Amino acid sequence: MPKDSGIGASPKRREDVRFLTGRGQYTDDININGQLYVHFLRSDMAHATINGIDTSEAEGMPGVVRVFTGADFEGVGSIPCGWQVTDRHGEPMQEPAHPVLAQGKVRHVGDPIAAVVAETYAQARDAAEALVPDLEELPAVIDMKDAVKDGTTKVHDDLTSNLCYDWGFVEENRDAVAKAMDEAAHVTTLELVNNRLVANPMEPRVAVGDYNPGTDDHTLYTTSQNPHVIRLLMGAFVLGIPEHKLRVVAPDVGGGFGTKIFHYAEEAFVTFAAKQIGRPVKWTASRSEAFMSDAHGRDHVTKIELALDAENNFTAIRTETYANMGAYLSTFAPSVPTWLHGTLMAGNYKTPLIYVNVKAVFTNTVPVDAYRGAGRPEATFQLERVIDKAARELGVDPLALRRQNFITEFPYATPVAVEYDTGDYEATLSKLEEIADISGFEARRRESEAKGKWRGLGMNCYIEACGIAPSALVGQLGARAGLYESATVRVNATGGLSVMTGSHSHGQGHETSFAQVVADMIGIDDGMVEIVHGDTSKVPMGMGTYGSRSLAVGGSAIVRATEKIIAKAKKIAAHLMEASEGDIELKDGQFTVAGTDKSVAWGDVTLAAYVPHNYPLEEIEPGLEETAFYDPANFTYPSGAYACEVEVDPETGHVTIERFAAADDFGNVVNPMIVEGQVHGGLAQGIGQALLENCSYDEDGQLISASYMDYAMPRADDVPMFDVDHSCQTPCTHNPLGVKGCGEAGAIGSPPAVVNAVIDALQSGGKNVMHIDMPLSPNRVWAAMQGA
Amino acid sequence: MKMTDSQTIDAPPDRVWAALLDPETLKACVPGCQEMSGSPEDGFEAVVVQKVGPVKATFKGGVTLEDMVEPASLTISGEGKGGAAGFAKGGADVRLEPADGGTELHYDVEAKVGGKLAQLGSRIIDGFAKKMADQFFTNFKEAVEGPKTAANEAVPEAEDAEGETDSEKKGWLGRLVKS
Numbered sequence: 021m022p023k024d025s026g027i028g029a030s031p032k033r034r035e036d037v038r039f040l041t042g043r044g045q046y047t048d049d050i051n052i053n054g055q056l057y058v059h060f061l062r063s064d065m066a067h068a069t070i071n072g073i074d075t076s077e078a079e080g081m082p083g084v085v086r087v088f089t090g091a092d093f094e095g096v097g098s099i100p101c102g103w104q105v106t107d108r109h110g111e112p113m114q115e116p117a118h119p120v121l122a123q124g125k126v127r128h129v130g131d132p133i134a135a136v137v138a139e140t141y142a143q144a145r146d147a148a149e150a151l152v153p154d155l156e157e158l159p160a161v162i163d164m165k166d167a168v169k170d171g172t173t174k175v176h177d178d179l180t181s182n183l184c185y186d187w188g189f190v191e192e193n194r195d196a197v198a199k200a201m202d203e204a205a206h207v208t209t210l211e212l213v214n215n216r217l218v219a220n221p222m223e224p225r226v227a228v229g230d231y232n233p234g235t236d237d238h239t240l241y242t243t244s245q246n247p248h249v250i251r252l253l254m255g256a257f258v259l260g261i262p263e264h265k266l267r268v269v270a271p272d273v274g275g276g277f278g279t280k281i282f283h284y285a286e287e288a289f290v291t292f293a294a295k296q297i298g299r300p301v302k303w304t305a306s307r308s309e310a311f312m313s314d315a316h317g318r319d320h321v322t323k324i325e326l327a328l329d330a331e332n333n334f335t336a337i338r339t340e341t342y343a344n345m346g347a348y349l350s351t352f353a354p355s356v357p358t359w360l361h362g363t364l365m366a367g368n369y370k371t372p373l374i375y376v377n378v379k380a381v382f383t384n385t386v387p388v389d390a391y392r393g394a395g396r397p398e399a400t401f402q403l404e405r406v407i408d409k410a411a412r413e414l415g416v417d418p419l420a421l422r423r424q425n426f427i428t429e430f431p432y433a434t435p436v437a438v439e440y441d442t443g444d445y446e447a448t449l450s451k452l453e454e455i456a457d458i459s460g461f462e463a464r465r466r467e468s469e470a471k472g473k474w475r476g477l478g479m480n481c482y483i484e485a486c487g488i489a490p491s492a493l494v495g496q497l498g499a500r501a502g503l504y505e506s507a508t509v510r511v512n513a514t515g516g517l518s519v520m521t522g523s524h525s526h527g528q529g530h531e532t533s534f535a536q537v538v539a540d541m542i543g544i545d546d547g548m549v550e551i552v553h554g555d556t557s558k559v560p561m562g563m564g565t566y567g568s569r570s571l572a573v574g575g576s577a578i579v580r581a582t583e584k585i586i587a588k589a590k591k592i593a594a595h596l597m598e599a600s601e602g603d604i605e606l607k608d609g610q611f612t613v614a615g616t617d618k619s620v621a622w623g624d625v626t627l628a629a630y631v632p633h634n635y636p637l638e639e640i641e642p643g644l645e646e647t648a649f650y651d652p653a654n655f656t657y658p659s660g661a662y663a664c665e666v667e668v669d670p671e672t673g674h675v676t677i678e679r680f681a682a683a684d685d686f687g688n689v690v691n692p693m694i695v696e697g698q699v700h701g702g703l704a705q706g707i708g709q710a711l712l713e714n715c716s717y718d719e720d721g722q723l724i725s726a727s728y729m730d731y732a733m734p735r736a737d738d739v740p741m742f743d744v745d746h747s748c749q750t751p752c753t754h755n756p757l758g759v760k761g762c763g764e765a766g767a768i769g770s771p772p773a774v775v776n777a778v779i780d781a782l783q784s785g786g787k788n789v790m791h792i793d794m795p796l797s798p799n800r801v802w803a804a805m806q807g808a
Numbered sequence: 809m810k811m812t813d814s815q816t817i818d819a820p821p822d823r824v825w826a827a828l829l830d831p832e833t834l835k836a837c838v839p840g841c842q843e844m845s846g847s848p849e850d851g852f853e854a855v856v857v858q859k860v861g862p863v864k865a866t867f868k869g870g871v872t873l874e875d876m877v878e879p880a881s882l883t884i885s886g887e888g889k890g891g892a893a894g895f896a897k898g899g900a901d902v903r904l905e906p907a908d909g910g911t912e913l914h915y916d917v918e919a920k921v922g923g924k925l926a927q928l929g930s931r932i933i934d935g936f937a938k939k940m941a942d943q944f945f946t947n948f949k950e951a952v953e954g955p956k957t958a959a960n961e962a963v964p965e966a967e968d969a970e971g972e973t974d975s976e977k978k979g980w981l982g983r984l985v986k987s
Contacts, residue, residue: 064923149892308927312927720920722922722923723927724926724927725927726926726927727928730928730931
């Protein structure tokens with residue numbers, strides 16, 4: 021019988037009660053007495069010199085309190101970047117300034133030029149229309165390869181070029197990889213695009229700044245995945261506010277997908293303006309603003325080469341990638357195409373030599389940063405597409421080619437600097453063959469053919485490095501932050517617990533699953549545990565949620581803090597029962613003395629901690645509250661195998677996904693229902709990238725896909741019922757829960773399965789198409805069919 | 809977007825040329841034009857109200873005439889700022905060739921939009937620009953040749969899209985839009 025509480029059970033998500041009944045408290049629900057509203061005038065040009073801004077008419081308009089321009093932010097810090105990449109010559113990346121409001125130049129459509137603060141939002145918008153910026157348009161830098169040619173217009177005049185960095189990994193392997201390519205029996209080459217995406221969380225970004233002149237306290241309410249990171253970056257680097265005078269609250273947040281990790285100019289603006297004006301200032305992004313100011317994702321152009329020997333063993337991989345940084349460096353942008361991407365190029369395979377070259381480029385586009393998967397989907401897509409192409413060129417079964425090259429012994433040190441602790445790739449692939457009913461595919465293909473449709477089957481494996489991250493390691497790699505996590509477990513006198521976690525939940529269900537962990541350890545009901553997150557005044561300094569880290573790192577911190585609680589509670593229980601501490605056992609919320617019938621309940625012990633009338637005060641302090649900081653020893657390495665079946669309409673090129681199966685190894689699973697939901701969401705986003713989504717700029721840098729009329733999000737009828745399985749479990753060897761993380765897997769593993777399936781369908785229809793760049797819109801598929 | 813087309817006008821090139829340089833004629837022919845002032849030498853200032861897909865805006869901008877070879881060819885270029893709606897800019901190379909007592913007016917038009925217009929209207933911008941150019945040159949042909957129907961013919965109110973305030977002109981443009 022399935023468990024109904026604790027680890028391994030699937031209780032319904034407690035937070036959904038408020039989300040589904042309209043009782044959530046999102047940032048836009050926060051309204052402070054006397055608050056003003058800001059509207060940003062954003063550049064409608066991609067690249068222009070600001071000769072001046074006439075604010076006089078706007079300042080006289082009804083309700084306008086103040087108009088800010090870049091000049092008001094002279095002396096204020098630059099929006100900082102949290103990761104410094106060192107290039108292949110040992111030089112630091114080029115790092116441009118990023119002012120809160122544009123100074124001197126605008127560098128992308130959406131770059132904020134001025135801000136109008138008014139009594140109402142409508143008044144602020146109206147007045148912004150009366151602002152007259154004198155912009156002198158400059159040539160826009162859009163294409164990445166053009167951007168790094170000599171003599172190209174520079175996005176940042178004070179940098180030497182538009183090249184942020186030219187990264188080589190592992191640089192020492194460069195020559196050996198070249199030699200292996202020369203000596204290979206076969207080399208498969210593939211050029212591909214990882215299309216630019218917009219994260220599109222359901223809730224747009226919102227920020228409310230508040231300032232108390234009586235205490236000099238600043239408060240920022242914001243839609244963030246990591247309020248402490250915002251407090252540190254904004255307080256220390258932009259506005260110069262010490263952390264004890266700055267509180268950052270990220271209440272209910274309606275989805276992040278990475279794009280709410282980063283510190284944004286609007287957050288600094290409302291915090292700054294609230295103090296300048298002496299009244300709270302609120303900003304709520306419109307969907308249009310979200311498209312042109314939320315950090316975008318992906319946008320890599322890659323050439324990958326896979327070398328094989330005469331027995332089809334992989335001997336080397338070489339890639340050259342152009343990665344778009346956009347106009348400024350967003351918080352973690354430099355890490356995405358490098359350490360979150362190059363380190364994954366081994367995939368599930370024992371390729372002995374790998375060389376990854378990444379050229380990160382500034383362009384006149386919205387900054388690009390982490391988006392669900394962040395670097396790992398890009399790596400997986402390249403690798404799993406080139407393997408499929410190699411199998412086709414060599415005339416071998418694509419799964420057999422993968423199996424032959426699987427890593428089978430763990431721990432396994434890859435040639436790209438990471439060590440996989442555990443995994444079983446054959447197990448997930450075999451499970452996939454079972455749940456996807458691969459043996460029934462040919463019959464289904466004939467059924468499709470009978471309907472006049474071409475059916476294709478695409479499969480791939482994936483591995484990801486998540487549970488981000490060991491601080492000492494990422495520090496060597498250029499991270500300017502530690503990536504541990506924090507937890508405080510506060511036991512109340514009557515036995516209930518408040519658990520303060522540095523992780524942040526913006527849809528992941530932490531309030532449910534984290535409570536399951538703590539309740540399971542003590543043996544009490546889940547309902548006795550409350551999870552508190554998202555407020556720097558309540559939670560110890562933590563690093564937030566991204567990189568599938570919350571359970572693996574944040575959950576581990578909670579385990580460590582709870583272990584301390586239990587250790588202390590055992591001391592109290594030993595005193596109460598006049599027994600030796602070493603004989604105390606805790607089970608089902610009861611402390612017992614081993615080998616006797618003596619027991620005290622959890623609640624007796626917690627009460628004694630706060631009413632210490634009969635208490636070992638000479639040995640331990642009263643109270644029952646413990647804090648732990650957990651820094652992981654390694655990344656975690658979830659892996660799996662995915663299968664997609666598509667039908668292609670030979671007349672129109674329209675692709676429908678008929679079946680999709682995912683067999684994942686997430687290690688131990690705390691709440692299978694939540695895990696399944698995470699996989700579903702990730703698959704939908706991966707399918708969105710593969711078939712639908714594309715963020716487009718025209719040659720002048722105009723963003724031409726900035727609404728849902730032109731940016732195609734996946735809808736319910738674009739995805740099939742998913743067959744997902746996570747019964748293959750090789751527990752993580754280095755965290756106390758044995759968990760690996762599941763938030764990004766679906767988005768990482770699914771795009772190559774979809775594309776492999778479409779190529780297979782076209783091949784079955786007699787079209788010798790080897791690759792189509794995502795998204796596989798009917799137009800692109802049809803055009804590829806015509807050329808083949 | 810770019811397009812090339814031509815229009816046969818039943819009037820000699822010098823009359824067509826004069827009409828092209830006349831602010832009143834231009835005002836009457838530019839769809840949605842509210843104001844037009846200036847001269848061929850100094851350029852024209854114009855206010856145009858237009859709706860592109862979901863975005864309606866008042867564009868204020870200037871038009872300059874260059875490379876004028878009377879009465880054979882000129883280049884028109886202009887840019888209009890639509891506030892929150894973004895901007896539109898473009899130009900036309902116009903050639904006038906005598907043809908059977910009339911004039912063959914050739915035009916190569918290039919138009920670009922920016923800001924919200926590009927963000928929301930990119931799919932429809934080509935069609936919109938073509939419609940604008942077609943309307944302009946159709947209006948222009950009619951203006952030069954003189955109306956073929958009674959000027960006071962009762963016509964339905966124009967669509968909101970044209971944003972006209974002058975009810976007489978509104979009817980005239982509205983009829984063109986519907987034709």
